[in-house]
Structures are given as C-alpha cells and as structure tokens.
Amino acid sequence: MMKIKPFKLERYYTLYEHSAKYSICNSDCEAMTIKELLRLEKGAEEEFHNTWLGYTETQGNPSLRRDISAIYSEVLSKQITVCTGAQEPIFLFSHAVLNSGDEVIVQTPCYQSLQSVPESIGCKVLGWNVRYEGGRPTFVIDDLKELVNSKTKVIYLNAPHNPTGFLFTKEEQQAIIELARTYGIIVFCDEVYRELEHSPEFAIPAFADAYEYGVSVGVMSKSYGLPGLRIGWVATQNQPILDKIAILKEYTTICNSAPSEFLAGVALRNRQVILDRNLGIVQKNLPLYEAFFKKYSNLFSWHKPNAGPIAFVKMLFDDDDMGFAGRVLKEQSVLILPGGVYGHKGYFRIGFGRKNIAEDLKQFEHFVLANLV
Ligand SMILES: Cc1ncc(COP(=O)(O)O)c(C=O)c1O
Known part of the structure; x- marks a missing residue:
C-alpha cells in the first residue's frame, strides 16, 4: 500500500460531519438540488434526462471544458482536464511531475493533500509558514525567497487560503511568479475558493493564466456550492504536464460521471447567478461573526x-x-474544525x-455562555 499519512481534516469530517446537529465550519457554500439547478436553464431538464450514460472523454466533455475555459483569460479548453473534485487533480499533478528526492514548498498550515501527497512520493517538503501581524494572517514574500533554491x-x-482565508494581492502574485520564473519552478495553485472575493477589487488572476509554468485547480464544490457533483479540473498552458496527468488519470477514474459533467455545465453557464447567491449568503453571515467576535473579544x-x-x-x-x-460537539452538537487537524494548535476554523x-x-454561543463566560 502507498505510504501516505491519514488525512486528518477529512478523517474529522468523516467521523463527525453527518452526526453533528449544527455546524459552523463548512468550507463549501450552500448546495442546491438537481431540480433547482436545472431550473436555471431553459430546456436543461429534458436534456439531463437524455444524457447518454456511456463513457465520456478522459480529458472531460469538450462542451464542459469550453464552459470551464470561460473562467480563464488565457487558458483554452484544450488546456483543461476535468477530474473528480479537487482532490484528484492534486494527486494526479503531484504524481505527474514529482520524483522521490525532489524539493517542494507549501504554504502552511495547509489542506493536507498539498503536503502529504508530495511527502508520500518521497519529496522534501518545506513549509512557507503563515505569520500573524496584528492578528492578520499573512505570507511574507521574503520568507518564500529564503526557501526557494535551485x-x-x-x-x-x-489562494484564497484554507484555513486562514488569506489571499495574495496582485503585486504579491507577480513577485511569486517572478521568483518562480527565475528558477524555472512550477507554481501549482489550488484555487477552489476563487471567484468568491468579498469585493471585486480583491480578485487576482488565475496562476494558470498569469504564468507559463502555472497550474490552477478549480472545482464545483466550494464557491459554486456543488460538491456532490464531484467535478473539478486542472488548467495549465503547459502541455507536457497535462499529458502526464492524462496518463495517470487512466489509472484512477478514467473519465468523469456523465450526469455530473452535464450538470456542471449548466451551473457554469449560469455561474454569475450562483456566485451572486453564494456571495449574498457570505455577506449576510459575516456581520453575525463580526458581532459575535466583538462581544467575546476576550475569548x-x-x-x-x-x-x-x-x-x-x-x-x-x-x-x-x-x-x-470535542466538548463543543459533545455538549451542544456543534461542529467546529480544530486547528489540530492542520497541525496548528490554539485555533479553529469557521465557515460562512x-x-x-x-x-x-x-x-455555539450557548456553549460559550455555559462554559467560558
Ligand atoms: C483547499 C482545498 N483543496 C481541495 C479540496 C478538495 O475539494 P473536493 O472535495 O472538491 O475534492 C478542499 C476541500 O475542502 C479544499 O479546501
């Protein structure tokens, strides 16, 4: 069996997500039913019922790849491979480009596969650690410069980052790209929370658009709130990387679910409606947390x-x-995500x-009042 560490965050969700009555830590936006999704496009319901349940193209349905390419400014539909969620592209990309003994850098704390998959291949993984400046999480470019070498x-x-919510500015992104270009380093960016910027001025280009050795991963699960589709993708202008991924995908999933590919296409053709709805939910929830954390600023x-x-x-x-x-879950049946699943003590993740x-x-406040105040 491949030697890979158990995925602490996913283990935690597997154990508790479906039994907790309440949850304030999910990273996906509110989902919807197939019926609600099909209502977004005239004729989609009929077409869905006529979806052919044969194998689909390994690289992904060409029509879906065209819909995905609309998210990018430079990447073309032929430069996209559709995969199962975002987890599969992280796995396939890493196995496609890395060999035992290679050195990689990862922002830490991180969504664990970004670290554990390279480690399982035998790579040396260096952490680009978050710093807190006046309570604000930040990743300092000079720290990255210290880690990069030939x-x-x-x-x-x-980017945006799980779990801190940190997003690079355009200037920081450019600095990373220039540094990577100097050494010919591939930049792999997990962009599953992209397009959910709280204000348009915070948006930055996809790394696959901005850099010739950039690889972007996107997914239907998070900003679009459709994790049950299990549709994600890898996008890059670098053809050799895509070719190697295709060879490996024939050993993992071969092709994607045909009904899911169809539904993902409907969602992407209506992505602005879905994003507006989800951003609306986020904007409604943020003031609730602001008020809560102001009230309990001593805790x-x-x-x-x-x-x-x-x-x-x-x-x-x-x-x-x-x-x-553990106590919040046991006593109040509320799920929060402890920093321990990221190897980061003294923190927990919230979702909005x-x-x-x-x-x-x-x-959650009932628990706080009964136990901490
Ligand atoms: C940063 C990040 N990447 C990848 C994934 C995996 O996404 P999916 O469930 O769509 O495979 C997640 C899910 O939590 C995530 O937060």
Missing part, C-alpha cells in the same frame, strides 16, 4: 478575510483546540457560506 521543483499555493480573535467562505479563529483562553472542539449560520452560531 532544487525547488514546485511551489504549492492555495477569541479573528481577522475578517477578503475572500472565500472560511476563516481561522485564535482561542485566547486555552490552546487545546482538539479538546475544545451556508444558510444555517445564524441558528448554529447561537448554539
């Missing part, structure tokens, strides 16, 4: 992010996040892309 093969990024500290549906909250009363999350937040935050 052996660096890939810089793994996640928690957070920085409202510029983008995405998640943030990382510092516990000021204790640093045993795993114990705290779901409709349930007002009620579920109240349940």
Whole structure:
C-alpha cells in the first residue's frame, strides 16, 4: 500500500460531519438540488434526462471544458482536464511531475493533500509558514525567497487560503511568479475558493493564466456550492504536464460521471447567478461573526478575510483546540474544525457560506455562555 499519512481534516469530517446537529465550519457554500439547478436553464431538464450514460472523454466533455475555459483569460479548453473534485487533480499533478528526492514548498498550515501527497512520493517538503501581524494572517514574500533554491521543483499555493482565508494581492502574485520564473519552478495553485472575493477589487488572476509554468485547480464544490457533483479540473498552458496527468488519470477514474459533467455545465453557464447567491449568503453571515467576535473579544480573535467562505479563529483562553472542539460537539452538537487537524494548535476554523449560520452560531454561543463566560 502507498505510504501516505491519514488525512486528518477529512478523517474529522468523516467521523463527525453527518452526526453533528449544527455546524459552523463548512468550507463549501450552500448546495442546491438537481431540480433547482436545472431550473436555471431553459430546456436543461429534458436534456439531463437524455444524457447518454456511456463513457465520456478522459480529458472531460469538450462542451464542459469550453464552459470551464470561460473562467480563464488565457487558458483554452484544450488546456483543461476535468477530474473528480479537487482532490484528484492534486494527486494526479503531484504524481505527474514529482520524483522521490525532489524539493517542494507549501504554504502552511495547509489542506493536507498539498503536503502529504508530495511527502508520500518521497519529496522534501518545506513549509512557507503563515505569520500573524496584528492578528492578520499573512505570507511574507521574503520568507518564500529564503526557501526557494535551485532544487525547488514546485511551489504549492492555495489562494484564497484554507484555513486562514488569506489571499495574495496582485503585486504579491507577480513577485511569486517572478521568483518562480527565475528558477524555472512550477507554481501549482489550488484555487477552489476563487471567484468568491468579498469585493471585486480583491480578485487576482488565475496562476494558470498569469504564468507559463502555472497550474490552477478549480472545482464545483466550494464557491459554486456543488460538491456532490464531484467535478473539478486542472488548467495549465503547459502541455507536457497535462499529458502526464492524462496518463495517470487512466489509472484512477478514467473519465468523469456523465450526469455530473452535464450538470456542471449548466451551473457554469449560469455561474454569475450562483456566485451572486453564494456571495449574498457570505455577506449576510459575516456581520453575525463580526458581532459575535466583538462581544467575546476576550475569548477569541479573528481577522475578517477578503475572500472565500472560511476563516481561522485564535482561542485566547486555552490552546487545546482538539479538546475544545470535542466538548463543543459533545455538549451542544456543534461542529467546529480544530486547528489540530492542520497541525496548528490554539485555533479553529469557521465557515460562512451556508444558510444555517445564524441558528448554529447561537448554539455555539450557548456553549460559550455555559462554559467560558
Ligand atoms: C483547499 C482545498 N483543496 C481541495 C479540496 C478538495 O475539494 P473536493 O472535495 O472538491 O475534492 C478542499 C476541500 O475542502 C479544499 O479546501
């Protein structure tokens, strides 16, 4: 069996997500039914029922790839490979380009596959660690410069970032690209929370558009709120990387689910409607958290992010996040995501892309009032 560490975050969700009554930590936006999705496009319901349940193209349905390419300014539909969620492209890309002994850099804390998959291949993984400046999470470009060297093969990024919500500015993005270009390093950016910037001025280009050795991963799961489709993709202008991914995909999933590919196309052709709806939910939830954290500023500290549906909250009363999350779950049936699943003590992750937040935050407050005040 491949030697890979258990995925702490996904283990946590597997164990508790479906039994907790309340949750304030999800990273996906509010989902919808197939019926609601099909209503977004005239004729889509009939077409869905006529979807052919044969194998589809390994690279992904050409019509879906055209719909995905509309998200990008430079990447063409032939430069996209559709995959199962975002997890599969992280796995395939890493196995496509890395060999044992290669050196890579990853923003830490991170969504664990960005670190554990390269480690399982035998790579040396260096962490570009988050810093907190006045309570605000930041990744300092000079820190990255210290880590980069002639052996660096890939810089793994996640922008907007899970779990901190941090997003690079355009200037920071350019600085990363220039640094990578100097050494011929591939920049792999997990962009699953892209297009959910809280204001348009925070948006930055996709790395696959901005850099010839840039690889972007996107997915239907997060900003679009459709994780049940299990449709994601990898986009890059670098053809050799795509070719290697295609060879590996024939060993993992061969092709995608035909009904899901069709439904993802409907969603993407109506993506502005879906994004507006989801951003509306985020904008409604953020003031609830702002009020909550202001009220309990002696217990928690957070920085409202510029983008995405998640943030990382510092516990000021204790640093045993795993114990705290366990008690909140046991006593109030509220799920929070402890920093321990990221190897980052004293923090927990919150989410604000779901409709349930007002009620579920109240349940969390009951716990706080009964135990911490
Ligand atoms: C940063 C990041 N990348 C990838 C994924 C995996 O996405 P999917 O469930 O669509 O495979 C997640 C899910 O939480 C994530 O947060």
